[in-house]
Amino acid sequence: MKIVLIGYGTIASALMPNLLSEFGGEIESLKVIDPYGAQRLSADFDFPVTWVAASVAKENLEDLLSDLDSDSFVINLSVNVSSVDLVSFCQQKETKYIDTCIEPWAGHYVNADSEPAERTNYALREAMLTLKAKCQDGPTAIVAHGANPGLVSHFVKRALLNIRDDIYGISQPIPQTRQQWAKLSADLDVKIIHIAEHDTQIAKLPKRPGEFVNTWSIDGFIGEGCQPAELGWGTHELRLPPEGQRHTTGCNSAIYLNRPGASVRLKTWTPAFGPCLGFLITHNEVVSLSDYLTYFEGERAAYRPTVNYAYHPCNDAILSIHELSGCSWNPQAQGRILQGPDIASGGDYLGVLLMGHKKNAYWFGFYMENSVAQKLNPESSATSLQVVAGVIAGMKWAIANPRCGIIEAEEMDFSFVLDNAKPYLGEMLGEYTDWSPVEDDKGLFSTASSDKWQFQNFME
Amino acid sequence: MKIVLIGYGTIASALMPNLLSEFGGEIESLKVIDPYGAQRLSADFDFPVTWVAASVAKENLEDLLSDLDSDSFVINLSVNVSSVDLVSFCQQKETKYIDTCIEPWAGHYVNADSEPAERTNYALREAMLTLKAKCQDGPTAIVAHGANPGLVSHFVKRALLNIRDDIYGISQPIPQTRQQWAKLSADLDVKIIHIAEHDTQIAKLPKRPGEFVNTWSIDGFIGEGCQPAELGWGTHELRLPPEGQRHTTGCNSAIYLNRPGASVRLKTWTPAFGPCLGFLITHNEVVSLSDYLTYFEGERAAYRPTVNYAYHPCNDAILSIHELSGCSWNPQAQGRILQGPDIASGGDYLGVLLMGHKKNAYWFGFYMENSVAQKLNPESSATSLQVVAGVIAGMKWAIANPRCGIIEAEEMDFSFVLDNAKPYLGEMLGEYTDWSPVEDDKGLFSTASSDKWQFQNFME
Numbered sequence: 001m002k003i004v005l006i007g008y009g010t011i012a013s014a015l016m017p018n019l020l021s022e023f024g025g026e027i028e029s030l031k032v033i034d035p036y037g038a039q040r041l042s043a044d045f046d047f048p049v050t051w052v053a054a055s056v057a058k059e060n061l062e063d064l065l066s067d068l069d070s071d072s073f074v075i076n077l078s079v080n081v082s083s084v085d086l087v088s089f090c091q092q093k094e095t096k097y098i099d100t101c102i103e104p105w106a107g108h109y110v111n112a113d114s115e116p117a118e119r120t121n122y123a124l125r126e127a128m129l130t131l132k133a134k135c136q137d138g139p140t141a142i143v144a145h146g147a148n149p150g151l152v153s154h155f156v157k158r159a160l161l162n163i164r165d166d167i168y169g170i171s172q173p174i175p176q177t178r179q180q181w182a183k184l185s186a187d188l189d190v191k192i193i194h195i196a197e198h199d200t201q202i203a204k205l206p207k208r209p210g211e212f213v214n215t216w217s218i219d220g221f222i223g224e225g226c227q228p229a230e231l232g233w234g235t236h237e238l239r240l241p242p243e244g245q246r247h248t249t250g251c252n253s254a255i256y257l258n259r260p261g262a263s264v265r266l267k268t269w270t271p272a273f274g275p276c277l278g279f280l281i282t283h284n285e286v287v288s289l290s291d292y293l294t295y296f297e298g299e300r301a302a303y304r305p306t307v308n309y310a311y312h313p314c315n316d317a318i319l320s321i322h323e324l325s326g327c328s329w330n331p332q333a334q335g336r337i338l339q340g341p342d343i344a345s346g347g348d349y350l351g352v353l354l355m356g357h358k359k360n361a362y363w364f365g366f367y368m369e370n371s372v373a374q375k376l377n378p379e380s381s382a383t384s385l386q387v388v389a390g391v392i393a394g395m396k397w398a399i400a401n402p403r404c405g406i407i408e409a410e411e412m413d414f415s416f417v418l419d420n421a422k423p424y425l426g427e428m429l430g431e432y433t434d435w436s437p438v439e440d441d442k443g444l445f446s447t448a449s450s451d452k453w454q455f456q457n458f459m460e
Numbered sequence: 461m462k463i464v465l466i467g468y469g470t471i472a473s474a475l476m477p478n479l480l481s482e483f484g485g486e487i488e489s490l491k492v493i494d495p496y497g498a499q500r501l502s503a504d505f506d507f508p509v510t511w512v513a514a515s516v517a518k519e520n521l522e523d524l525l526s527d528l529d530s531d532s533f534v535i536n537l538s539v540n541v542s543s544v545d546l547v548s549f550c551q552q553k554e555t556k557y558i559d560t561c562i563e564p565w566a567g568h569y570v571n572a573d574s575e576p577a578e579r580t581n582y583a584l585r586e587a588m589l590t591l592k593a594k595c596q597d598g599p600t601a602i603v604a605h606g607a608n609p610g611l612v613s614h615f616v617k618r619a620l621l622n623i624r625d626d627i628y629g630i631s632q633p634i635p636q637t638r639q640q641w642a643k644l645s646a647d648l649d650v651k652i653i654h655i656a657e658h659d660t661q662i663a664k665l666p667k668r669p670g671e672f673v674n675t676w677s678i679d680g681f682i683g684e685g686c687q688p689a690e691l692g693w694g695t696h697e698l699r700l701p702p703e704g705q706r707h708t709t710g711c712n713s714a715i716y717l718n719r720p721g722a723s724v725r726l727k728t729w730t731p732a733f734g735p736c737l738g739f740l741i742t743h744n745e746v747v748s749l750s751d752y753l754t755y756f757e758g759e760r761a762a763y764r765p766t767v768n769y770a771y772h773p774c775n776d777a778i779l780s781i782h783e784l785s786g787c788s789w790n791p792q793a794q795g796r797i798l799q800g801p802d803i804a805s806g807g808d809y810l811g812v813l814l815m816g817h818k819k820n821a822y823w824f825g826f827y828m829e830n831s832v833a834q835k836l837n838p839e840s841s842a843t844s845l846q847v848v849a850g851v852i853a854g855m856k857w858a859i860a861n862p863r864c865g866i867i868e869a870e871e872m873d874f875s876f877v878l879d880n881a882k883p884y885l886g887e888m889l890g891e892y893t894d895w896s897p898v899e900d901d902k903g904l905f906s907t908a909s910s911d912k913w914q915f916q917n918f919m920e
Contacts, residue, residue, distance in 0.1 A: 112903035119904070202666055207775065209660065209733050226904065242702060259905050263920050267786055273669050277786030315667070318782055319775050325920055326727055326737030326772075328900045440788040443572035444579070444686065445719050460723050460785055 001026045001399075002071050006056055006086075007078025008034035010216050010337055011100065011146070014380035015077070015388045018424070020047055022392055028071065033064060034078070056081045058105055061089060070094035070139065073398075075391065079219050080106035083143060084127050087406060091131075091138040096402065098394050100146030100387055101220075102128055102284050109223050116228045116258055117247060121284045126250040132406035140398040141406045147350060148309065149285035150390035151421055152195050152365075154414035155352045156289060159364035160184050162430055167358055178410070182295035186303035191236045191356030191453040193293075195285060195309040196363060198272040199383060200346035201370055203316050203338050211334040212324065213316035215348075215383040218335040221313070225262030225321065226329050230254055230282035232290020232307030236356075237455055253291035253304060256282070260329060262321050265460040268310035269435040271363060272349040277460060278310030279321070285309070285409070292410040305356075306455055314338070314346070340374040340381045347372070348382040351429070356453045361433050368426030376424065389424035393417045461486045461859075462531050466516055466546075467538025468494035469677050470797055471560065471606070474840035475537070475848045478884070480507055482852055488531065493524060494538070516541045518565055521549060530554035530599065533858075535851065539679050540566035543603060544587050547866060551591075551598040556862065558854050560606030560847055561680075562588050562744050569683050576688045576718055577707060581744045586710040592866035600858040601866045607810055608769065609745035610850035611881055612655050612825075614874035615812045616749060619824035620644050622890055627818055638870070642755035646763035651696050651816030651913040653753075655745060655769040656823060658732040659843060660806035661830055663776050663798050671794040672784065673776035675808075675843040678795040681773070685722030685781065686789050690714055690742035692750020692767030696816075697915055713751035713764060716742070720789060722781050725920040728770035729895040731823060732809040737920060738770030739781070745769070745869070752870040765816075766915055774798070774806070800834040800841045807832070808842040811889070816913045821893050828886030836884065849884035853877045 001023065005012055012032070020027070024047065031050040056064055056078060068074065074090050076083065076099040083102045090097040102124040109119055117123060128143055135141075144150060164172060164184065175181045199215055207213045214221050233246075233255045240246075243258040257264060257280070264280035286307045295303040313321070316338070324332065351365015368382040377385060397412055397420070398404075409417075422428070437457040461483065465472055472492070480487070484507065491510040516524055516538060528534065534550050536543065536559035543562045550557040562584040569579055577583060588603055595601075604610060624632060624644065635641045659675055667673045674681050693706075693715045700706075703718040717724060717740070724740035746767045755763040773781070776798070783792065811825015830842040837845060857872050857880070858864075869877075882888070897917040 110902060110904065116905060200669065206662055206666055228905075265782075265785070267788070275787050277782055312786075315779050319778060322725075322737055322778055325725070327735050328727070329902065329904075330900055440790055442570060442789065444570065444789075445576060445688070 001073050002028050003030045004065065004068065004072055004074045005030070005032045006034070006074065006076045006081060008032050009077065010384045011387045012077045014377060014384035015391055016045065017377055017379055018388055018392055020045065023395070056086070058082070058085065061085060065089060065093070068093040068095040072096070073395065075395070079103060079217060079223060084131055087128070087141045087143065088131055090141060091135045094139050096139050096398050097141035098145055098391060098398060099143055100150060100391065102144055109227055116256060117245065119227050120230050120256045121227065121282050122230060122247055122250065122254045122256065122287050125284055125287050128406065135405040137403055138405040140402050140404045142394045142398055143406060143408060144284040144288070145394040145409055146390040147386035148195050148197070149283050149288070150394065150409050151386070151417070152350070152352055153285055153289055153409035154417050155364050156193060156354070157181065157414040158418060159352055159354050159362055159430070160188065160190070162364060163188055163354060163357055163359060163362050178292055179295065182293045182303065185293045185305060186295045188357045190305050190354045191234060192306045192455070193289065193355070194268045194353040195283065196268045196270045196278065196351055196353040197310070198270040198276055198312040198349045199314040199317070200272050201314045201338065201343045201348065201382060202346050203314070203342055204344045205342070207316040207319050210332050211336055212320040212332045213336045213338065214320065215314050215317070215338050215381055218337060221317065222324065222331055224281055224283070225279070226260045227282045229257040229259060229261035229264040229280040230286060231280065231455070232286045232304065234306030235301060235304045236451070236453065237306060238451070239456070241455055241459060251291045253294055254287045263325055266310055266458040267437045267460070268458070269353055269361065269363065269433055270349045270351065271367065271429055271431050275435060276312045278312045281309050281311045283309045288408050288410055338381065340370060340378065343370045343381060346370060348386065350386055355436070359432050361435055362430065363433065364430045366425040366428045372426055385424050389421040392424065393420035396420045461533050462489045463487055463491070464525065464528065464532055464534045465490070465492045466494070466534065466536045466541060468492050469537065470844045471676070471847045472537045474837060474844035475851055476505065477837055477839055478848055478852055480505065483855070516546070518542070518545065521545060525549060525553070528553035528555040532556070533855065535855070539563060539677060539683060544591055547588070547601045547603065548591055550601060551595045554599050556599050556858050557601035558605055558851060558858060559603055560610060560851065562604055569687055576716065577705065579687050580690050580716045581687065581742050582690060582707055582710065582714045582716065582747050585744055585747050588866065595865040597863055598865040600862050600864045602854045602858055603866060603868060604744040604748070605854040605869055606850040607846035608655050608657070609743050609748070610854065610869050611846070611877070612810070612812055613745055613749055613869035614877050615824050616653060616814070617641065617874040618878060619812055619814050619822055619890070620648065620650070622824060623648055623814060623817055623819060623822050638752055639755065642753045642763065645753045645765060646755045648817045650765050650814045651694060652766045652915070653749065653815070654728045654813040655743065656728045656730045656738065656811055656813040657770070658730040658736055658772040658809045659774040659777070660732050661774045661798065661803045661808065661842060662806050663774070663802055664804045665802070667776040667779050669783070670792050671796055672780040672792045673796045673798065674780065675774050675777070675798050675841055678797060681777065682784065682791055684741050684743070685739070686720045687742045689717040689719060689721035689724040689740040690746060691740065691915070692746045692764065694766030695761060695764045696911070696913065697766060698911070699916070701916055701919060711751045713754055714747045723785055726770055726918040727897045727920070728918070729813055729821065729823065729893055730809045730811065731827065731889055731891050735895060736772045738772045741769050741771045743769045748868050748870055798841065800830060800838065803830045803841060806830060808846065810846055815896070819892050821895055822890065823893065824890045826885040826888045832886055845884050849881040852884065853880035856880045
């Protein structure tokens with residue numbers, strides 16, 4: 001296997017030790033393409049690494065990757081490189097592929113000449129689905145398969161089974177098709193699914209003015225935070241949220257808001273400290289999961305859950321977003337990514353919160369303390385190691401299933417993936433809660449709808 | 461003068477040394493009424509202090525204060541004590557009075573049986589105005605006269621004169637009546653006034669989960685933050701903001717939003733770091749200033765500026781608000797008020813930002829570094845000392861003008877007050893800026909109105 005790693009940021013540097021420990025014997029060569037990564041490629045690796053100091057762009061993509069072949073495996077961990085164009089080229093070259101997010105070329109998210117709808121993940125995914133339809137038997141290319149998007153789609157399947165088992169006992173078969181999964185979700189009456197993440201990591205050094213502090217890529221977070229807020233739109237919803245917009249083409253599973261996701265806050269729940277406020281950041285999984293779990297009766301979408309990401313980043317990132325918004329989303333001059341040793345305490349709770357069923361709400365996911373991540377891999381933090389888990393497990397699935405064409409997380413075998421991701425995820429947790437967005441509301445303002453699971457009740 | 465100090469929190473403890481240095485010779489007795497303040501009344505004072513361990517409530521007010529007379533001066537720095545009832549009693553007793561905020565009795569802000577309109581500062585002020593009309597020649601009772609509300613109303617007058625001088629030269633007379641001030645503001649075409657505050661103080665110890673951290677009263681901040689967002693509503697505004705509501709009675713200078721002020725963020729500007737995001741916290745001055753600056757042609761309000769508070773609290777308070785909102789505004793179990801020595805760096809920029817005139821926007825106010833406040837008064841921080849300034853200057857004005865009845869900041873002589881406040885305010889700053897809320901907007905979302913000074917453009 002000839003590995004070509006595009007982009008060498010926090011995730012790639014955390015991946016590297018595990019890539020070698022997991023696939024070392026199978027790796028023929030290892031090439032890294034990144035404009036700045038060289039100095040971080042330490043000499044400690046047991047394997048020779050070829051470093052290409054370049055940014056992949058539309059103009060140089062084919063030249064830079066001209067030696068790809070059917071033994072190659074492209075791991076795309078960059079930002080600002082079009083996933084669609086890269087996958088398309090890999091398909092031509094018979095090369096396997098994985099990424100952690102469907103990315104556009106640089107400038108797409110900040111192109112004021114485009115409509116907000118064009119800057120959604122919905123639009124990016126629709127372009128990928130168009131390509132997918134043309135590459136049915138191509139080499140396996142797994143798109144959007146880090147932690148989230150990626151592992152969380154498998155968490156949803158496991159959570160649906162756990163809820164069913166807890167309500168009806170464990171004698172029932174595991175769904176095998178998309179419609180069977182959607183039917184299960186419909187039968188359980190799951191109305192809302194949050195990807196509910198609470199990053200509790202606290203930096204040793206507090207954020208300074210003019211500095212964006214985060215536990216992972218700052219460009220990545222600002223990029224997605226400035227995309228329109230976006231969510232899969234459930235069939236139980238009675239009315240669009242303020243500034244909510246429907247799409248006019250495509251699968252129609254999602255809507256977007258005419259404002260940046262990092263400016264929309266909504267209530268969620270995790271086992272970290274219970275209720276918390278997350279940002280309505282757009283993510284590919286809110287579109288793909290809501291599409292996958294749509295139950296059709298004939299042509300009619302009879303059932304679909306609302307699916308959204310509710311992301312409580314680390315405290316210094318909340319302050320960074322607050323500052324960024326005050327500056328009309330013009331990025332700070334300085335950035336600081338917290339590496340493992342920069343973190344005084346805390347970790348990352350990442351899971352899925354399935355709400356509306358008989359047992360009210362169920363969170364399923366994992367918690368990893370930063371100190372534990374550090375022990376597993378000194379190059380990682382609690383936040384980066386979970387993405388590594390998705391990439392490693394996805395690669396193993398692609399190697400075991402090499403001719404599936406373009407694949408989304410929901411189409412993969414969730415138990416295979418979870419088994420392979422588990423060593424990197426720390427403690428897996430499943431927890432029921434009585435929480436709802438109107439729970440504990442003091443009724444001072446008339447916001448609550450008669451149905452407590454309406455999306456509007458979650459909005460700050 | 462017999463001083464009766466009600467409430468012994470951060471402001472009162474910062475006030476104490478300056479009270480004695482400013483009025484020591486005139487003070488016959490000094491009584492403090494507070495349920496918990498005893499342990500903080502250090503033995504270092506040069507003056508005997510009588511401590512009464514009690515909370516003032518509707519039931520015990522007259523008993524606790526039965527010995528008030530015309531030599532007394534009540535300084536009310538409590539929360540949860542009705543200013544209207546207390547002022548009314550002081551008027552009966554011929555006692556001078558000052559507070560820093562028009563407060564209701566405990567429970568008013570969290571009474572879900574009341575309408576949001578009843579929980580506004582507009583309603584509290586209207587009740588005070590009703591009392592005021594009955595006490596025209598009573599002993600002077602200055603309401604809402606700390607830093608803000610209080611000093612900032614005097615800053616606005618100074619700022620209006622500075623702008624006029626800079627545009628037209630300095631030969632013009634100083635307005636003497638309310639309508640003359642309103643005319644000046646109208647003639648200068650001031651469309652929006654922000655009370656623009658940026659608290660840049662950074663704690664040595666970061667906020668922990670379940671803890672509200674602030675540079676001043678936590679009960680006070682949560683109380684006002686959970687009141688409806690509120691603002692003086694200018695005559696140039698084209699449409700109400702989302703969830704905006706008009707009042708049906710009273711002076712009609714202000715509107716409120718049907719949501720907590722601490723959940724509404726808007727762009728503002730201070731000399732600290734330029735643009736920043738503040739909370740639309742309600743304050744008495746947004747109602748009183750917009751009322752005072754309304755220019756009438758006959759019965760018709762021909763001109764009124766929009767007036768709102770845009771408060772960027774210290775970073776740990778931003779995180780505390782974020783957590784509080786996620787918990788449906790149910791207060792954290794722990795609170796921590798940052799005293800001077802707990803603060804690693806930073807200070808407080810408090811001023812007024814007058815926008816829309818020929819020179820675009822002008823911020824006038826002061827900056828005090830916490831370390832400077834500490835030198836002036838070791839019991840204070842940059843945040844508490846500014847409130848002390850308003851109280852001291854207000855008391856001096858009341859002593860010089862003893863029979864004015866109930867008085868708002870706007871009715872006082874601004875230059876007298878500013879002269880007496882200045883020793884506590886650090887560096888006074890006046891700065892023009894080209895900033896506007898649509899400045900630097902990248903145009904990714906269609907929010908901007910054709911008139912850049914519309915309130916909607918300021919909203920996050």
